[in-house]
Amino acid sequence: MYNVWIVDDEPFILKGLSGIVNWPDLGLVLAGQAENGQDALEQIEAAGAQVDILITDISMPEMDGLTLLEELRRRNPELKAIILSGYNEFEYIKQGMKLGIENYLLKPINLQELRETLIHSVEKLNRARIDRLSQDQVGMLKDNILYRWATGRIGPEQWRLRSEFLGLRLQAPFVAAAIVRAPDREADEAERDELKARIRRSCERFLTLRGAAYLSFLDTSDDTALFLASPSGDADGLAHLTEQLETLGDELRPALGCLPVLALGPLVAGFDRAPDSYRHAHQALEYAMLYPDEPVLVYDRLAGVSGSDYSPTADGDMYARLVLAHDLNRLAKQIEADFEAFSAMERMSPVRLRHGALEMVMQMKKLLKETPTGHPVFQTYHETVGRILGSASLEQLKELVRAMAAAISDALSEREERNPIVRQILQELEAACHKEYSLKTLAQAYRVHPVYLGQLFQKETGQSFSDYLNRLRIDRAIVLMRTTKMKMQEISEAVGYWDAAHFYKHFKKYVGVAPAQYRKMQGGASGAS
Known part of the structure; x- marks a missing residue:
């Protein structure tokens, strides 16, 4: 947010401008007002504030607007100034131009012109701020803005202002979002950072060499997200993007040791609807749990897969017998068999598969009715439920159920009295x-x-x-x-x-x-x- 100061010897101008302009909507804060240049200068010095945009009358007692502007420019050379006047005074205009004013507005003030001038002033301040950032900082800023827009965390006006000065728009009749996720592997934080950076660079190089129009960003899951342009929104357009992603996956395979997980959202009309495609691409990504060998998880192909209103259930009595017998080997085989059966069910979805895993652990939890509620196994149970709901792979679901079975078995066999x-x-x-x-x-x-x-x-x-x-x-x-x-x-x-x-x-x-x-x-x- 940038600080604005209004200086004018007509009180109704001060009151009118302060109330009629939606300052926060423009990324601005009305930091102060004064009726002459001298008062304004004293207030600004007393507050120790930086003035980013000055809106000032020219003719005022004590100190005129151009003198105030010169004084404030010594403190902040990037200060943007908008001059107000009741007269079209050529000499004042010439002086103002020398000082680099943004506009010279005649009273009564045209509010639309004032608003547009403020918008342009904010854009200039933003560009100056961007110019001072390193390339890495600019990249992080772009990622942050794109991610916030794609997930609905930024308002339309804020997005418009930021996307324009950062160049974050695709001029294309149709757009689809794609997600590229690295394979899950054990690695420290530095290795993970290098892996996600390498995947992103590879994606950008691949698309650039093919002359594709795109935007990319890293989301909070460390996935590379892509907005891809398409001249057509029909089946041929979707097939072309799918083929591009399949080729991209093949090119990434040698560096990763396996295929990355790729998901493609639906084609939408116009870049403004790209967040819808991004949301659907994430939904398609979840189906990696059911289709681990699919080269590209295409939302339009998966949208009709789920639809039944049931959740799969396991044989609770069998689970109880195996846990009570502490036969974890047979139980692990039963868990494997049940998940295989669940996955093969018609119209199965990741959500229902997670519900099946929840049903398994809930059946086993019933065996803990004689266990004191303060026992750590209950904390493990609640933690396991949370992890099941957020699980991203079939193997992770199996492991969570197996681990819960082992924890319950241990709790049941634990001696009542400790040392x-x-x-x-x-x-x-x-x-x-x-x-x-x-x-x-x-x-x-x-x-x-x-x-x-x-x-x-x-x-x-x-x-x-x-x-x-x-x-x-x-x-x-x-x-x-x-x-x-x-x-x-x-x-x-x-x-x-x-x-x-x-x-x-x-x-x-x-x-x-x-x-x-x-x-x-x-x-x-x-x-x-």
Whole structure:
């Protein structure tokens, strides 16, 4: 937002302009008003404010508008000025031109002309700001604006202003959105950043060499999103884009070691409807769970796949018997068989497949009716439900169900009474997991050897001390993310991580996604970051 100051010795001009212009809609803030140049200068200096746009009368007592403009230009050379006057005074106009004014408006003021002048002034200020940014910063700004527009997070007027000065528009009769997702693999943050940058560069190089009109951006899932132009909106146009993406996938395969996941939204008439295609492309992307070998997931081909009103169900009694018998091998085979059967059902969709997985874990949870509600297995259950709802692959769904079965089996076979030392330590951790703990300090407090305490803890809980503490802290973090608007750094510190990178690492390890992505998937407290 840029600061505007209005200076005019006619009070009705000040009052009229302040109320009739929608300043925020133009990306502006009305920072102040004054009835002469001297008062304005004193107010600006007292406030320590920067004036970006000055709207000033020329003829005023104490200090005229051109003198005020000269004074303010010394403080901010990029200041934009709009001169007001009751007369078409040629000498004043010449002086104003030398000072680089944006417009010379005669009273009574034409509001449409004033608004257009303000819009152009904002565009110039934006361009100057862009010119000062590095290429990387400009790229990040473009990504942010495109993503906000594609997901409905920016108003029409703000989008119009920003898209014009950043060149974020496709002049094409028809447009379709495409998503390019990297294969899921174990990698640290630096490797992931390099991978997504390489995919994007490859996509842009591929499309540029073929003379295609496009725009690209990285979304919050680190996918490369593309808006692709097409001269026709019929089946031939869609087939051409599909073929382009298939060739792109083949070119990306050697660098990735496998095909990326590609999804294509429907062709829409005009660039202004591109967000609709983007939304449908994301819906098509989910079908990678059912069609992992499909080179391009085309929304128009998948839209009619789902439609039945049922959710698949598993044999709850069989699951109960296998869990009670602690026969996890047979249970894993049964889970595999059930998912195979679900996937082969007619008109199956990713949403219904997730519902089938939920049904499996809900059937097994019934076995915990004798287990105290404070037991960690219930937290694991709630966490697993959240991860199932946000799962992106069939293998992930299988693993979540298998892991839940193992957790319930462990809870059922757990001894009722723990070693008294371990029980006291667990109570202490439950009460204050944010404090600094180590086996060494706890061993001193309970007068046992650290190695023995570690072995005892592992035996009683089935986890190492550090794994148990980290898991407990992450569970607490999940609760805060769901129930508060605390920022991630605040949550990190509240549960015992003073290093945000350490928190990110452990959260990703135990939950499977980054903290911000998890909060978004859960639809948790909004506005926090």
